[in-house]
Amino acid sequence: MGLLAFSSLVIVGLIAGFAVQYLAKGAIRGEWLIVAVAVVFGGYFASESFPGSTVFEGIKDWGPTFDGMAIIPAIVGALILGIVADLGMRASPDVQPAS
Numbered sequence: 803m804g805l806l807a808f809s810s811l812v813i814v815g816l817i818a819g820f821a822v823q824y825l826a827k828g829a830i831r832g833e834w835l836i837v838a839v840a841v842v843f844g845g846y847f848a849s850e851s852f853p854g855s856t857v858f859e860g861i862k863d864w865g866p867t868f869d870g871m872a873i874i875p876a877i878v879g880a881l882i883l884g885i886v887a888d889l890g891m892r893a894s895p896d897v898q899p900a901s
Contacts, residue, residue, distance in 0.1 A: 803850060807869035811876065815841035818880075822888055833891050840887035841880045845871075848879025 819838030852875045853864045865874035 803846065803871045804869035807849075807871035808846070810868070811842055811845045811871070811880070814880070815839070815845070815884075818884055822884075826888075830891065833888070836891060837884055837887050841884040844883025845876040845880035847883075849873075849876035852879075 815838040816834075818841045819834035819836075822837045823834035849871045853872045864872040867873065
């Protein structure tokens with residue numbers, strides 16, 4: 803994955819983090835950062851590991867790529883980890899609401 807693809811993934815992660823924080827009335831102040839990191843990690847991990855995996859070697863076409871990033875696995879991985887991080891933050895009994 804090239805620098806342009808990774809930086810676009812970071813920008814998308816920050817946008818998703820701020821959207822969750824301000825549109826969904828985040829439970830804590832730093833929730834945007836946790837969601838942003840989860841989105842970036844999920845997108846990077848899925849894009850880098852699934853297309854070359856021996857488990858998924860039957861899939862020959864992973865869709866379009868951008869600067870070495872497989873877009874469809876990156877979107878799916880980013881969505882899954884972003885949603886899990888957000889739901890985990892909201893469902894945790896130890897999280898105190900932001901004041």
